[in-house]
Amino acid sequence: MTMSENDQKTNKPAIVVFKPSGQVVEAEVGTLLSDAAVEAGVALNLPCGGQGRCGRCRVKVEHGAISHRSGVRLTSAELEEGWALGCQAVVKGDAVVFVPEQEQVEIEFTTQAVGAERIALAAEFAEELDPSVRRAHIVIEPPSLDDQTTDWDRLLRELSLQHGIENVTASLPMLRFLGRDLRDAEWNTTAVLEMGDPVLNPCTPPRLIDLLPGDQTDRCYGVAIDIGTTSNVVYLVDLVQGKVLDRASAYSGQISAGEDVISRIIFSQKRGGLTRLQQMVLKTLNGLLEELASRNQIPQRQISKAVVAGNTTMIQLFLAIDPRTIREMPFVPTIGQPLPITAEEIGLNINPQATVDCLPVVGAYVGADITAGVVASDMYDTDALTLFIDVGTNGEIVLGNRDWLITCACSAGPAFEGSGVRHGMRATAGAIEELWIDHRTFEPTYQTIGQLPARGICGSGMIGLLAEMFVTGILDKAGKIQRDLPTPRIRVGDHGGEYVVVWANQSGIGTDIVINEVDIENLLRTKGAIYAGFSVLVQSVGLELADVEQVFIAGAFGQYINVEKAIQIGLLPDMPWDRFRYLGNTSALGAFYSLVSRPMRRNVLKAAEKMTYLELSADNTFYDQFMSALFLPHTDITAFPSVMRILDQKD
């Protein structure tokens, strides 16, 4: 018997080669091809979380043994050619698989974070600084045969005598080399303490998180983290000055596991999925931390606290708390105010003993990004009736003022983030972000991110496109394309009527960039859900939209919304433009405020407790409102006087 005969009889793993990168992985027979790709470090887009629904993870099997579980999204011609869905293909033996370029997650943009974060943040905190981290310099009498007090009790004695700090505790790793650390520092040391918030909980004991040699009370750092479904942002904060020293952002490493929270939750239910998702977000965050530490020459150990904001699913995945109940009726998160943990417990690369403080969530779909935002925006402390809208992968809405707050979430869907729209894309290089159409020739003029040949259309571009198509009469109120207009740009394609935005010879992808009636339906559902959301909120408290005194728009996507055009398509209510304010990333801002000020942190908790969560799926009026909002701009055009005027002028 030869060696190879023997080998063939055993269950040895299959070798899978991924082209064009050439990455190779050994995979057990029976492994999903998408799992093998993750193992190989090849990032396959799984916008639907690997359910075989979206067809975005298609790969071409060039050689070898791959079987199909489902090919719903593929034509028989494509199956013939060897195309398969990565999430539905099973490794049966050695194989060579080609991963098309456009299906790889655009990792190349993540380090520069083009489009992920473009506005300047209020990088200084104007009120009184009061971080929970405190540094105390102490000089200690060394032990002697006359005073054999233990090192720990000696340290505690001096913290009490010299600084009045009592009842200090520590976790075990702080004690392991306490003896050495004190002696190496020659008993002249700076204790770094997490003081907690005695106002909130009088029982919180101060916790020693580091001992540094000499007097190091002149510096102290923390990080404010915003974990978005799409982008993660980290601010490096000087806790002595109370200002943001630097920021870094990147697309979430979890994108390859799904583009929206539902897909991520589905992914988390796979074997090892929860841990893998946590590792993905940690990898992204640790990369950003390393970037910030190195650029600012601050050792990561010197970062003594992290405050984290993000939606409910992102927070639970960051903590590896199983998110399945977020998706199941009746939509309940595991915990509202996550208990504080140490960086070491989850593997965030700052000081291992630093507290990682996740801001509170209100419900399954109103998360810490919103509670942070309500405080950062000052909405929780204003007399004016305020509408707060965060349009991201989901739409979260808060209505209220200093006295009361009511909130809801509408599953807007990720259409404005590029999913569910054929030529939709995220706001990265080559995306059409602004657009105008000539109402006589129907020819478009557009602007792309980075002034590059157009590769697709991002959210703000889609709002502009819809608005322009509507006011120029290409679209009717129902979102149908008027096929009889005198322009070659309007034609009939696989998905009904379509409008060519960019001809193939001018596009960056070699084909026409179009928008079709199916795309438009998706966009109308998204904008309709948001409009219905705040309409229901306002009605639920017996008010009218006209009573709203100011509208805050938050979130990465919100920054690029053109209010005029958003009103024209009925995404935003029709009111004077000066009532709208773009606040930028209020989630990160709220985390920053909470980091530098315990009173602000308490405000976030108070706001979360004050917010009444309205479950739209249990609300009778939501469906009616939604159906009415599926039109351009709305069934009730009288609610949009400014749009009426424009349409009148055109006639």
Add this chain to the structure above:
Amino acid sequence: MTMSENDQKTNKPAIVVFKPSGQVVEAEVGTLLSDAAVEAGVALNLPCGGQGRCGRCRVKVEHGAISHRSGVRLTSAELEEGWALGCQAVVKGDAVVFVPEQEQVEIEFTTQAVGAERIALAAEFAEELDPSVRRAHIVIEPPSLDDQTTDWDRLLRELSLQHGIENVTASLPMLRFLGRDLRDAEWNTTAVLEMGDPVLNPCTPPRLIDLLPGDQTDRCYGVAIDIGTTSNVVYLVDLVQGKVLDRASAYSGQISAGEDVISRIIFSQKRGGLTRLQQMVLKTLNGLLEELASRNQIPQRQISKAVVAGNTTMIQLFLAIDPRTIREMPFVPTIGQPLPITAEEIGLNINPQATVDCLPVVGAYVGADITAGVVASDMYDTDALTLFIDVGTNGEIVLGNRDWLITCACSAGPAFEGSGVRHGMRATAGAIEELWIDHRTFEPTYQTIGQLPARGICGSGMIGLLAEMFVTGILDKAGKIQRDLPTPRIRVGDHGGEYVVVWANQSGIGTDIVINEVDIENLLRTKGAIYAGFSVLVQSVGLELADVEQVFIAGAFGQYINVEKAIQIGLLPDMPWDRFRYLGNTSALGAFYSLVSRPMRRNVLKAAEKMTYLELSADNTFYDQFMSALFLPHTDITAFPSVMRILDQKD
């Protein structure tokens, strides 16, 4: 170039084969042979911690490249034959090494634990039970669209409503699958809570450590652990009944890293030594836990608390807290009352969230075994002036009563545990444990553990041997052997006079078992240090030994001491035998009491705080007392009237 030529040029690891077991290990060139042995799983005795002082780790290099750093303990003939000290030999290339049988740690006895723990413990707690672990059964209304309270808040609400338990906290791992656990249990669940001790610290929040399906309030388990330098003992405790269900003990896995605490501390300072020592003790304890769990059919997850006693070094090594300051002047431990940790944090295989509560230590050489013992013995609560003596590898002594307690430690040395005495051994099978000598013929009669051929002499046997040799006139007051007595058993050997206890043809080791004058000097130093210790203690408070109303003898070794003979050699003070009480393993007993009763646990802390630590190395009178106690029974024979009477009778 052939393959082998190529190989020889690289720095590839050497292959070392250990005979007779045949274990093989790859070791980097430059590795200590003793480290390679640990890697290979071959346990080499390193009683001196690998300093090359004791010569007990000798091995024979049969083939290959081993270099010597030191051969102090070997003769030139032995070096010629290939003998080397494992801790001083360096791997230079492939080698075959023979490990003599008698130098292997007697692992074979550890599972049966012959001699390690032989007395019955008071296995029921007579006072009111009050463990810190509490189980609460709750039936919870499931969430609905009308009540979307988070799982955690819902649980807390019911713990408060149904049981009045407030402010519950939890660590992150408890939350990870809280949603699943509650639903799998159909909202009918038993919460296992660590309640802490609000009397001691009103701020201690209850901590959720487990959620079990249905009503499981009828059972609750904990473990009491005694980590001795030599033996580790675990009691499995029923916290509902307040009784010890079962016990298991084994020799410490750390023995291969040194027999006394000083050797262990030296070992801990080697690279990776601290972690390795912690892993060794955890391996031993986890083995015992598995044994107990399997024998009693109790899942390890159901063990909800551990209370740990042990000397200061053992406690710090268990927690992997660097013990170096224990050994360095001025002898200071890192911490007196270790902060509570979870089993998961150190890797003890009980419920991962269970609190591991280490009892407090008083000083570098008066540890939690003594604080536990003082409470278990009721000494802290008695009016009678009590002397508490724990003779183990070290001698720890406490004097006092309900009003005051003073304590000291004397580095007795491990002579009574078999180290520093040529044929000394631990109390395992084949050890001579009792012995009498005919005062006319000088012939001995002895009893061995397990009634096996004698292999050596354990501590109680050595006390008997010294006493018998002294009262029969073989030894003079100074511990010198009378060489002119008419018996072939007395002769002159390499180490001066010696007495043959067992002839080779009757021994279990094929050679004569003897005791020589060097051995006797070591034993006299040990007993002299202990006698001097309590003499100084008594004098330091202006009292005399005669004032002592009761003497408690504790520790594994103490159990086997024959009081009459211990008085004859001057190890114990000469007073009526009924003043002595053998208490057995008071360290484990104190841990058991602390586990089932929070008031008892508070008493241990109060006792530790009350105990005044007398540093003998800073005491002027200790040296004089020690010199006086180096005689049989003592320089001042009038302090030993009962011994005087025996000697008078003999004359």
